[in-house]
Amino acid sequence: xxxxxxxxxxxxxxxxxxxxxxxxTDDAALIDLSEGHRLVVTKDMLVAGVHFMxxxxxxxxxxxxxxxxxxxxxxxxxxxxxxLVGLAVPKGTSDDWIRGFAGGLAEDQAAFxxxxxxxxxxxxxxxxxxxxxxxxxxxxxxxxxxxxAKPGDxxxxxxxxxxxxxxxxxxxxxxxxxxxxxxxxxxxxxxxxLELAVPLRAIAHAAIDVSDGLIADLGHICDVSGVGxxxxxxxxxxxLAAKAxxxxxxxxxxxxxxGGDDYELLFTADKTDxxxxxxxxxxxxxxxxMIGRVIAGAGVMALDHTGATMTFESTGWRHx
Amino acid sequence: xxxxxxxxxxxxxxxxxxxxxxxxTDDAALIDLSEGHRLVVTKDMLVAGVHFMxxxxxxxxxxxxxxxxxxxxxxxxxxxxxxLVGLAVPKGTSDDWIRGFAGGLAEDQAAFxxxxxxxxxxxxxxxxxxxxxxxxxxxxxxxxxxxxAKPGDxxxxxxxxxxxxxxxxxxxxxxxxxxxxxxxxxxxxxxxxLELAVPLRAIAHAAIDVSDGLIADLGHICDVSGVGxxxxxxxxxxxLAAKAxxxxxxxxxxxxxxGGDDYELLFTADKTDxxxxxxxxxxxxxxxxMIGRVIAGAGVMALDHTGATMTFESTGWRHx
Numbered sequence: 279x280x281x282x283x284x285x286x287x288x289x290x291x292x293x294x295x296x297x298x299x300x301x302x303t304d305d306a307a308l309i310d311l312s313e314g315h316r317l318v319v320t321k322d323m324l325v326a327g328v329h330f331m332x333x334x335x336x337x338x339x340x341x342x343x344x345x346x347x348x349x350x351x352x353x354x355x356x357x358x359x360x361x362l363v364g365l366a367v368p369k370g371t372s373d374d375w376i377r378g379f380a381g382g383l384a385e386d387q388a389a390f391x392x393x394x395x396x397x398x399x400x401x402x403x404x405x406x407x408x409x410x411x412x413x414x415x416x417x418x419x420x421x422x423x424x425x426x427a428k429p430g431d432x433x434x435x436x437x438x439x440x441x442x443x444x445x446x447x448x449x450x451x452x453x454x455x456x457x458x459x460x461x462x463x464x465x466x467x468x469x470x471x472l473e474l475a476v477p478l479r480a481i482a483h484a485a486i487d488v489s490d491g492l493i494a495d496l497g498h499i500c501d502v503s504g505v506g507x508x509x510x511x512x513x514x515x516x517x518l519a520a521k522a523x524x525x526x527x528x529x530x531x532x533x534x535x536x537g538g539d540d541y542e543l544l545f546t547a548d549k550t551d552x553x554x555x556x557x558x559x560x561x562x563x564x565x566x567x568m569i570g571r572v573i574a575g576a577g578v579m580a581l582d583h584t585g586a587t588m589t590f591e592s593t594g595w596r597h598x
Numbered sequence: 599x600x601x602x603x604x605x606x607x608x609x610x611x612x613x614x615x616x617x618x619x620x621x622x623t624d625d626a627a628l629i630d631l632s633e634g635h636r637l638v639v640t641k642d643m644l645v646a647g648v649h650f651m652x653x654x655x656x657x658x659x660x661x662x663x664x665x666x667x668x669x670x671x672x673x674x675x676x677x678x679x680x681x682l683v684g685l686a687v688p689k690g691t692s693d694d695w696i697r698g699f700a701g702g703l704a705e706d707q708a709a710f711x712x713x714x715x716x717x718x719x720x721x722x723x724x725x726x727x728x729x730x731x732x733x734x735x736x737x738x739x740x741x742x743x744x745x746x747a748k749p750g751d752x753x754x755x756x757x758x759x760x761x762x763x764x765x766x767x768x769x770x771x772x773x774x775x776x777x778x779x780x781x782x783x784x785x786x787x788x789x790x791x792l793e794l795a796v797p798l799r800a801i802a803h804a805a806i807d808v809s810d811g812l813i814a815d816l817g818h819i820c821d822v823s824g825v826g827x828x829x830x831x832x833x834x835x836x837x838l839a840a841k842a843x844x845x846x847x848x849x850x851x852x853x854x855x856x857g858g859d860d861y862e863l864l865f866t867a868d869k870t871d872x873x874x875x876x877x878x879x880x881x882x883x884x885x886x887x888m889i890g891r892v893i894a895g896a897g898v899m900a901l902d903h904t905g906a907t908m909t910f911e912s913t914g915w916r917h918x
Binding site for chain 2: 300303306309310311316317318319320322323324327328329350351356362365366395397398401403405407409411414418421424425487501502
């Protein structure tokens with residue numbers, strides 16, 4: 279069996295739950311939206327050698343691909359519905375890799391209640407390239423946006439920041455202590471915060487997922503909302519593993535704040551809603567931490583524990 | 599300016615018509631469906647060196663990418679709404695290439711009433727790889743499907759068959775006479791038959807677009823519908839250029855019937871509807887030709903002008 283036949287055989291069962299996928303045998307797929315809802319759609323590509331290593335476990339590649347897209351849906355306040363996957367496969371890709379990739383999709387689509395409905399597999403002379411389009415839905419007028427932050431808002435972030443970027447650094451350094459293992463897992467397997475999508479619709483003024491880096495992504499909110507923001511580095515929530523790592527090398531705080539690959543949600547909300555936000559964090563057993571405030575003006579300022587403005591080597595959007 | 603900034607600058611205007619695209623600055627895009635409609639979604643990838651030549655004109659690559667996806671929408675009876683584009687761009691891609699690509703999208707999205715709403719640009723160490731997700735809508739229960747062909751149906755095809763595959767052959771042979779120019783244009787710029795999408799909803803029992811090859815795609819209809827089909831090669835409509843080319847080398851009739859890249863619509867319909875189909879062809883100034891019939895059984899049989907069964911080197915689905 280060639281790799282195309284194997285891919286077709288392994289992906290078909292992933293489409294079983296959705297009649298509109300036609301077992302992946304038609305020209306296109308059909309989706310119904312719930313009444314009064316809008317479709318939310320996002321697309322991300324990952325390239326071997328750029329976004330993942332060619333020898334990374336295939337199931338982790340598949341799960342990360344799905345999760346980074348789900349994180350975008352969460353940032354818009356959407357609940358997941360369906361996805362399409364595009365694969366450009368080099369000749370000689372092993373059956374094991376293909377099985378691992380399909381297995382990773384199967385595991386995570388079950389975990390996140392989303393179903394494969396279509397896609398395309400082609401051959402390439404270059405590196406393995408994977409592309410995913412994820413679709414969700416949100417009630418009309420309830421979508422979360424980057425626009426909408428207001429001076430006086432608190433700036434909040436879910437979970438912990440910096441684990442993904444520190445995990446990548448640990449991977450490159452060949453570290454394998456307990457902290458490195460934790461951080462590398464977070465790099466390979468981001469946790470898209472879909473549990474926040476629905477409750478934040480009623481709370482957040484603006485939202486984004488932290489993929490480019492905390493400072494850069496807060497900058498995106500500020501740019502689109504026409505405001506500035508000020509955060510205190512000491513308030514940024516770090517995992518125990520990240521704290522331990524930064525304690526050994528304090529310069530890594532830069533990596534935490536600008537490294538990206540967090541896939542946490544960053545949002546602004548009225549400070550009077552802080553009680554609701556605390557209650558939500560408790561309900562979900564997911565930290566939601568206020569790290570700063572929205573101000574009039576433009577740009578993001580980060581203050582260190584002395585109140586001095588921090589400078590970074592790069593806070594801009596890193597094109598990858 | 600790096601290529602990512604240039605791509606962002608050139609693609610943003612393409613999203614202007616659609617408020618849900620947020621000028622391509624948000625995590626995902628929003629789309630509304632018309633009431634009572636379902637979303638139709640399809641995704642195709644093209645790789646330089648596999649699906650197009652690295653030195654092909656960038657605008658033609660963009661337009662073909664969009665058109666092959668639009669052809670899938672047409673085959674489902676859908677009207678186009680929006681698309682996302684994914685680009686994996688090698689370092690050193692010229693500004694001219696990027697400008698050409700964006701210009702091609704601009705030209706065809708205007709021609710086919712579809713708007714860019716999102717996507718992703720990444721770097722690659724491999725060949726340029728482009729991926730497009732196209733979305734359309736169709737009234738609930740009106741979608742055209744590969745399933746539904748019934749014994750006794752006529753088998754119909756739009757336009758002319760074989761131009762794309764003969765065009766590719768001409769390109770490879772370095773031909774540049776008038777016929778070759780016509781055929782090569784058809785290879786580079788398929789005509790997605792969107793004008794058939796709406797009228798065929800009420801006429802076709804089953805439909806597909808001819809991308810893998812006439813015989814193979816009719817085989818797909820037969821497989822999913824649980825029927826067989828018989829076509830007469832002499833009835834298959836050829837352009838004047840294709841006729842002239844096949845007259846010189848009659849073995850090229852194989853290429854016509856199995857070569858693919860036609861992006862015409864192949865459909866089956868009740869023979870009593872032939873009057874409506876003729877009227878539709880006249881209305882649209884687009885040939886709709888009956889080339890055979892659906893029969894009980896399985897598989898596709900092609901008959902030559904003597905009534906003998908034709909055999910082909912390859913009629914199967916060519917994975918590319």
